Amino acid sequence: MSIRPWVVVEAPDSRGLRTVVVGGERVGGVWSLPQLRRTLVRLGYPEDLDLDDPVAVQWRGGDSGTWPDRTRRRRATAALMTAGMLASMVLGVVIGWPDALGALTFAQRITGALFVLSAAVQGAAVVAGLDHWGKRQVKGSGAVVLLGVLIAFATDSLLLFVWADEREFTPFLLLFLPLWCWSVWALWLLVRERAWRGMRRPRTFAAGVVVTALLTAVSLAYSTMYQPAAAPMHFVLRAEFGAARADAVRPFVHVPLKLYVKNAGGIPVYVINNDYTVHGRTTAYSDGANRLEEWRRSLDERRAEDAERYVDGLNFTRISSGRPHRPGDWLDVGQEFTKEHVFQVPVDTDFDTISVVLQITYMRKDRGKLDVEEFRRPHRSWDRAEGRYYCRPEKCGEEFYYHGRVRHNNNLVNLTRKPRYVTAVWSPGGRPIYTISTFHFTGGVARSEEERDVARYGAATAYADVEVPVAELLRSAGADTG
Numbered sequence: 001m002s003i004r005p006w007v008v009v010e011a012p013d014s015r016g017l018r019t020v021v022v023g024g025e026r027v028g029g030v031w032s033l034p035q036l037r038r039t040l041v042r043l044g045y046p047e048d049l050d051l052d053d054p055v056a057v058q059w060r061g062g063d064s065g066t067w068p069d070r071t072r073r074r075r076a077t078a079a080l081m082t083a084g085m086l087a088s089m090v091l092g093v094v095i096g097w098p099d100a101l102g103a104l105t106f107a108q109r110i111t112g113a114l115f116v117l118s119a120a121v122q123g124a125a126v127v128a129g130l131d132h133w134g135k136r137q138v139k140g141s142g143a144v145v146l147l148g149v150l151i152a153f154a155t156d157s158l159l160l161f162v163w164a165d166e167r168e169f170t171p172f173l174l175l176f177l178p179l180w181c182w183s184v185w186a187l188w189l190l191v192r193e194r195a196w197r198g199m200r201r202p203r204t205f206a207a208g209v210v211v212t213a214l215l216t217a218v219s220l221a222y223s224t225m226y227q228p229a230a231a232p233m234h235f236v237l238r239a240e241f242g243a244a245r246a247d248a249v250r251p252f253v254h255v256p257l258k259l260y261v262k263n264a265g266g267i268p269v270y271v272i273n274n275d276y277t278v279h280g281r282t283t284a285y286s287d288g289a290n291r292l293e294e295w296r297r298s299l300d301e302r303r304a305e306d307a308e309r310y311v312d313g314l315n316f317t318r319i320s321s322g323r324p325h326r327p328g329d330w331l332d333v334g335q336e337f338t339k340e341h342v343f344q345v346p347v348d349t350d351f352d353t354i355s356v357v358l359q360i361t362y363m364r365k366d367r368g369k370l371d372v373e374e375f376r377r378p379h380r381s382w383d384r385a386e387g388r389y390y391c392r393p394e395k396c397g398e399e400f401y402y403h404g405r406v407r408h409n410n411n412l413v414n415l416t417r418k419p420r421y422v423t424a425v426w427s428p429g430g431r432p433i434y435t436i437s438t439f440h441f442t443g444g445v446a447r448s449e450e451e452r453d454v455a456r457y458g459a460a461t462a463y464a465d466v467e468v469p470v471a472e473l474l475r476s477a478g479a480d481t482g
Contacts, residue, residue: 006022006023006056007020007021007022007040007045007056007057007058008020008021008022008057008058008060009021009030009036009057009058009059009060010060010061011060011061011062012061012062012066012067012068012069014193015069015070015074016031016067016068016069016070016074017029017030017031017069017136018030018031018036018067020036020039020040022043027039027043028137029136029137031067031069031071032067032069033051033064033065033067036051037049037051051064052064074133077133077189078129078130078133078134080182081129081133081145081186082126082129082130084152084179084182084183084186085122085125085126085129085145085148085149085152086126087175087179087182088119088122088148088151088152088155088156088179088183089119089122089123089126090119091119091155091156091175091176091179092115092116092118092119092122092151092155093115093116093119094411094415095112095115095155095411095412095415096111096112096113096114096115096116096117096118096119096411097112097116098112098407098411099111099112099115099409099410099411100112100113100115100116102369103409104268104365104366104409105366105409108366108409108410111410112411115155118151118155121144121147121148121151122148122151122152124144124148125144125145125147125148125149126148128140128141128142128144128145128148129141129145129148132144132145132195142190142193142195142196143195143196145190145195146187146190146191146195146196149183149186149187149190150187152179152182152183152186153180153183153184153187155176156176156177156179156180156183157180158412159172159176159180159412159415159416160176160177160180162412162413162416163176163416166416166417168416168417168418169418170415170416170417170418172415172416173416176415232265232266233265233267233269233362233364233458233460234264234265235261235262235263235264235265235360235362235462236260236261236262236264237260237261237262237358237359237360237462237463237464238258238259238260238358238464239257239258239259239260239276239356239357239358239464239465239466240257240258240260240466241255241256241257241354241356241466241468241473242255242256242257242258243256243476243477244256244345244473244474244476244477245477246347246477246478247344251346251347251348252344252345252346252347253344253345253347253473253474253477254342254343254344254477255342255343255344255345255354255473256340256341256342257276257278257320257340257341257342257343257356258338258339258340258341259276259324259338259339259340259341259358260336260337260338261324261325261331261336261337261338261358261360262334262335262336262337263331263332263333263334263335264334265333266333267333267364267365267366267458268330268331268332268333268364268365268366269330269331269362269363269364269365270328270329270330270362270363270365270370270372271325271326271327271328271329271330271331271360271361271362272327272361272362272363272422272424272434272459273327273360273361273402273424273425273426273432273433273434274323274324274325274327274359274360274361274432275321275322275323275357275358275359275426275432276321276322276323276324276339276341276356276357276358276359277318277320277321277356277357278318278319278320278321278343278354278355278356279316279317279318279319279354279355279356279357280316280317280319280345280349280351280353280354280470281314281315281316281317281351281352281353281354281355281467282314282315282317282350282351282352283314283315283352317351318428318429319343319345319354320341320343321428321429322341322428323426324337324339324358324360325337325360326376327375327376327402327424327426328370328372328375328376328402328404330365330372331362345470345473347474349470351470352469352470352471353467353468353469353470354467354468354470354473355465355466355467355468356465356466356467357463357464357465358463358464358465359432359461359462359463359464360461360462361424361432361434361459361460361461362459362460362461362462363406363422363436363457363458363459364457364458364459366409366458367408367409367456367457367458368406368407368408368409368420368457368458369406369407369409370404370405370406370422371404371405371406371407372404373404374403374404374405375402375403375404375422375424376402376404377402378400378401378402379400379401379402379403380398380400380401381393381396381397381398381399381400381401382396382398386401388440388441388442389401389403389441397427397429397430398427399425399426399427399430400425400426400427401423401424401425401441402422402423402424402425402426403421403422403423403424403440403441404421404422405419405420405421406420406421406422406436406457407420408420408456408457413456418438419438419440420436420437420438420453420457421436421437421438421439421440422434422435422436422459423435423436423437423439423441434459435450435454436450436453436454436456436457436459437449437450437453438453
């Protein structure tokens with residue numbers, strides 16, 4: 001009958017840790033002979049116990065002199081793993097937190113919440129890593145670390161994929177590119193040592209990881225591609241002239257104008273730019289004999305594509321202009337707006353018709369978030385005190401500039417792109433224009449890049465126009481045209 005020793009010191013694992021078993025129960029792991037002695041003393045063994053006595057201690061996979069622990073390498077690996085996991089956790093919060101709290105649609109908030117939840121899992125992986133790279137007293141700690149690394153690898157790969165579409169430099173590139181390299185190294189290390197060992201159901205764990213990744217991908221695709229495309233925009237714009245009234249003192253008639261705007265689509269919008277302009281038209285009438293020649297001349301001189309047999313030499317004079325909305329205002333779904341305005345026309349005017357063009361340029365709120373406070377502040381182009389917004393009057397005239405940062409509602413796009421800005425230009429005598437691009441009143445932007453950003457943020461312009469004969473207005477006013 002053999003005498004079974006009370007203490008068994010198992011063979012060192014891949015890191016040099018040796019498990020200590022007393023009375024058939026695991027009591028811990030040790031890296032060195034002094035640690036083994038301290039462990040046994042804590043369990044009640046005498047300090048002078050002969051560790052080489054085979055009756056007291058059984059050594060497996062090496063004797064009392066076999067301690068292959070590489071302390072510096074082990075601690076460096078643990079420190080690098082912890083630092084990378086912490087950085088990945090912070091990146092996940094940076095990606096998901098703005099969308100989870102401030103996204104317009106439910107799907108976008110779910111996507112943001114998934115990133116925040118993934119960051120929480122990585123936080124747990126940091127704690128589990130302390131045990132996994134230590135004495136591994138908790139079963140499954142390696143699997144938790146592996147899950148955190150898989151999340152980091154998937155997140156960083158997604159960021160690189162989105163970034164590669166346009167390959168713009170962004171400060172976050174200096175974060176997620178090294179983190180992707182770190183995740184590849186960490187994944188290789190954990191797979192090599194089979195970190196999932198010790199789990200009761202490793203296949204269930206793997207299936208859960210795959211399902212979670214698929215749900216995140218589907219939610220991300222739905223919130224960024226399908227949902228915005230499935231909610232088209234529709235605006236109702238109307239401009240109407242009312243019955244004119246003759247001035248009792250002056251030789252003018254007062255013409256009322258009513259403007260109506262309604263967001264009849266399914267998405268709230270920001271108003272980027274808007275304008276209404278009233279023009280009076282003067283013409284040179286003809287007998288219509290050379291209609292084709294007159295149309296060609298109008299096309300060459302004024303790019304006017306309308307053709308009339310008896311009308312030539314069209315000239316338009318701006319009578320009145322303004323803006324129904326301030327840049328940066330927004331229109332919710334179904335919201336209506338009405339503006340009434342009165343302008344004046346001389347009784348003896350040469351105008352034969354009067355027309356009004358109403359236009360509104362908008363940006364979808366489900367595509368981006370505009371810094372309204374910054375954008376609403378007008379900058380006068382002719383004022384030198386405006387700094388970067390100053391432009392010589394002989395070059396730019398007198399214009400108002402509106403300029404503000406816009407952030408995409410998918411924060412992944414914000415992290416992988418340069419900052420985008422919305423710029424609007426308006427003046428009483430000019431055509432309202434706008435752009436969404438990297439333009440920050442320095443340098444230039446390629447037209448193709450500008451068009452891509454305008455489409456990405458769902459910006460467009462809606463128009464309405466109406467024209468009435470001046471004779472009808474004068475008749476409604478009862479004015480004597482002589």
